[in-house]
Every structure is written in structure tokens, then in C-alpha cells.
Amino acid sequence: MTHSDAPARRDGEGDIPDGSESTEATVEDLIEELETLEDVVDDTEERRRVRGAMRTARDLATPKPSVFGTVVRGFDRGDIAEAFLGSVLFGVPMLVEGGTTEIGAYLGANPAFLVGTALVTVLLVVGIVYVADFQDVRVHRPFLGIVPRRLVGVLGVAAFTAVVGLTAWGQIDWADPTVALGSTVVAGLPMAVGAALGDLLPG
Template sequence: MSRDEDNTTDPPVDGQPESQESLPNGLDGSTAEYDIDDVYKQLQLIEETVTSDAEREEVRRARKMLKRVPGSDHINKYTTRDMGESFVGGVVFSLPLLVEDGVFEIAEWFAEHTIAQVPIFLVLNVLFIGVLVTGLLYAIDVREITITKPIFGFIPRRLVGVLAISLIVAVGSMFMWGRLHEEDPATIEQFGRVTVIWAAAALGAVLADILPGESKGEDISEMIDGDDK
């Protein structure tokens, strides 16, 4: 057999790749790793590029199925169930503090220490609550939360919801249990008491919202848009 005949190779079969180099990354035995979030992002890109309504609907269906796969850390929707979970978490975390007189002492500290007539520690406590909730939602990698349809174009709905619900829990529980007016405090001291309970309620509300993952149900914005039609 001649040397030229030894160097000949069979032509590739139609529909098969000539070598593993033509395979997508990660399918050729390489060390590339992918998770559910990568697939979800790829489906989002596909949905933006397809032109057929039927194909777009199929991609959306695949995305909905992917959300139910265990191990997905993606949270896109903000539903009434999320709000309910925040309410329950806020109540659970705030109840133990309602019977503690230390709340009154902290509130007195807030009211007494001022700089240029501004209760600086009270202001810092409110800022701390906002930073705590924002950090747990968007900075710390607990869940990958997508901000969709923000209020005024830049305020996340979930952030507003968690802060508002936990504040309602704090004010409502303090008032209902008679802890807001006990010992006839000044208005600034009353607000200080609320912020102490608010901090605990906010922590419980945000954890109860994000730890279970994405809730089933319709997004609040879709419910509102549906009512407007």
C-alpha cells in the first residue's frame, strides 16, 4: 500500500461533526460547567430573537418549566404569596421583642442623643434597616433576584414591599399590644420604639420572602395590568 493511500481519511458523514472541536463548549468533554441559571439566561436570549409567536410561546413555556426545577436560585416574580410570607416572617421575628422593656430603653437613647437637634442614632437605625434589607435582597448571594418593572423606573417593588409590610407589622403590633403609648412617651420616642421592632420585623420579612425561592402565582404587576384592561 502506498504512503498516499495511508494518509487518506474517510469523508465526514452528513449531519455529523468532523471532530469534537465543532461541538458547543461543555459538550466536548471540556471542564466547562453550567447550571440552571445559565440555561434560563439562554432561553431569555432566544425569546428576544425569535419572531414567530408560536416559537416565542414555546420558549416561555420552557422557562416556566425551568423555574420549577429544584436547584434554581432565580427569583423573577413578586407575588401576593411573597407578601404573605414577608408578613408572617415579620410577625415571627418581632413578637419576642414586644414584651421586652429593653425596647423602651433603646428608644429613650435614640430620643436623648441628638446632633443639631437631629436624633442621629434614630436616623442611623432607619438607614440600617434599609441597608440590611437591600443587602439581603440584592448584594448577598442568597438568591439571584431580578428587578422587574420597578416603581418610577428605578425603585424595586420587592424592596418597597418588604419594608412597608415589616413597618406595618411593627406599628400594628406595638399599637395592638399597648406598647406604643405605655408610660406616655414623646412622639419621637414612640417612633424610636417602632424602629426597634421594625428592624427585627424587616429581617424576618426579607428572609421569609427569599429563602423559600420563587413563589407560585401571578406577578403583582400582571394582576394590576389585567385589572386595567
């Protein structure tokens, strides 16, 4: 068969598509379709599901950058071990420093500062885990549909380490729960930071 006998190729036929462009176009088309579907759906529950699918599609279209390039999901025993190690490394000075109970007594006498310190601890962990982009952390099967398991796990490990460490080393006496609680919150702040970093940095 000569060149002139070869069947004419239609525009675009046989071209190898650019994978990234094709994927991006597909996701954008999906988002547009979901937006259209959202406008015509009457049921509240169905509209909520459509919006959830739209959020997932946008996440796929614009992946989060991260320092280590790892996508992190869930919170398993390995994560607990890493968080505990980080919590201990950051928390040992708080377990041996007498100032911990002094500040704990002050916070116990000032509930507003006690609550404020606890909130700062939560915000620091949220910032490290979900904002600082050490890793691409995805929320997987959150408690009650909104509370991330990793956030609960990191804070829980830090609180457990603080309570057990301060009690076992005789820094707090639960006969005076106000001072004990204040001391736990004080020690829990650096422990929570250490737990968050220990969980994420190893990758």
C-alpha cells in the same frame, strides 16, 4: 452508493454544536455589537436603551449563583405573606420586651442615631436580598425606574408589622410620636431581617 461516491462533507457540517458554547458565543457577539452601537448612537435616550440592553446581555452571560438555585422576580401576595410570617417570628420578642420603648425614647431624643438605625435596616435588607445570594433575585419593574419592588415590599411589611404590633399590644402611645417612632424603628430592624429571610428562604 459507495463510500467514495458520498459527497464530501465540508468542515463543521453535520457537527452537533455544544449548546453552552454556542449560547455563550452568541451573547458575547451581542455584547460586542451593542458596544459598537453605543459608540455611534447620538441620541441620549437611545444610548441609555443600548446600555440597558448591554446590562441584560451580561446578566444572561454570567448568571448569578444562588444557594437554592431559584430565580426570583416580582413581589406578589405570596411574597407578602412569607415576609409577614418572617417579620412576626423575628419581631415577637420586640413586641413584648420593655426595652424596645426605652431604646425608642433614646433614639427619639437623638435623631442622628434614629436615622442611622433606619439606614442600617435598609442596608441589611439589601444585603440579604441582593448580595447574600440566597436566591437569584432579579429586579422587576422597579418603582420610578430605580427602586426595587421587593425592597419596598419587605421594608413595608416590616414597618406595618412593627406599627400595628406595638400599638395593638400597648407598647407605644402615638400621643408621644417621638418615642413611638423610635420604638417602631427599633422593632423594625429585626422584623425587616425576618421579612427578608422569610420571603427568600422558602423559595
